Amino acid sequence: MQPGLRYYPGRLDADAQRQLVETLRGTVAEAPLFTPVMPRTGRPFTVRMTNLGVLGWVSDREGYRYQPTHPETARPWPAIPGALLELWRAVSGYHHDPEACLVNFYNGGAKMGLHRDEDEDDVSAPVLSVSLGDTAVFRMGGPERGGKTETLKLASGDVLVMGGASRLCYHGIDRILQGTSTLLKDSGRINLTLRRVTRP
Numbered sequence: 001m002q003p004g005l006r007y008y009p010g011r012l013d014a015d016a017q018r019q020l021v022e023t024l025r026g027t028v029a030e031a032p033l034f035t036p037v038m039p040r041t042g043r044p045f046t047v048r049m050t051n052l053g054v055l056g057w058v059s060d061r062e063g064y065r066y067q068p069t070h071p072e073t074a075r076p077w078p079a080i081p082g083a084l085l086e087l088w089r090a091v092s093g094y095h096h097d098p099e100a101c102l103v104n105f106y107n108g109g110a111k112m113g114l115h116r117d118e119d120e121d122d123v124s125a126p127v128l129s130v131s132l133g134d135t136a137v138f139r140m141g142g143p144e145r146g147g148k149t150e151t152l153k154l155a156s157g158d159v160l161v162m163g164g165a166s167r168l169c170y171h172g173i174d175r176i177l178q179g180t181s182t183l184l185k186d187s188g189r190i191n192l193t194l195r196r197v198t199r200p
């Protein structure tokens with residue numbers, strides 16, 4: 001594993017997962033999932049997204065950025081739920097709260113190409129990821145595209161913290177293993193990533 005990468009399998013128990021999904025249902029009703037498109041080409045992502053927090057990550061033809069409002073409703077993103085703030089305080093090792101929680105929803109065929117999370121001004125803060133629902137095949141590489149990679153299966157309740165040297169490493173989701181969890185009503189997977197965007 002890359003230095004600075006910390007993996008907490010089953011960090012959230014079944015009850016905590018169910019409560020979190022219930023909370024997310026409410027927030028997604030306020031800030032609906034949207035389908036982002038790639039900069040320039042306008043090619044749609046296979047995942048649908050929304051955000052929580054004072055800033056949210058969006059991608060459209062203009063590029064990638066953080067903004068305070070939902071691109072379709074133009075309303076501020078809902079607040080990050082207390083349970084997620086508590087999780088960040090317990091495991092991030094970072095002394096300021098996150099500003100953004102990106103919510104990614106994967107149906108059975110969705111995936112996410114290799115990328116680095118580099119749109120944040122503060123890359124000294126880790127990115128904390130929570131997986132809910134079907135297991136995903138996560139690919140972790142190094143700081144350069146085309147380097148050696150390894151895979152990790154992220155199951156419901158797993159928490160992954162990408163800090164230190166791993167913070168700017170390439171990673172992505174190869175595929176979703178459909179039917180591996182019954183947490184979500186219509187199967188699929190939710191991934192939450194908590195981020196500090198600005199320098200405190």
Ligand code: MD6
Pocket residue numbers: 104112117127128129136138154160162171172173191193
């Ligand atoms: C996913 N995760 O698990 C995609 N990024 O669906 C990410 O892109 C990610 O897990 C930064 C840090 C941790 C992650």
Ligand code: FE
Pocket residue numbers: 115116117171
């Ligand atoms: Fe990422």
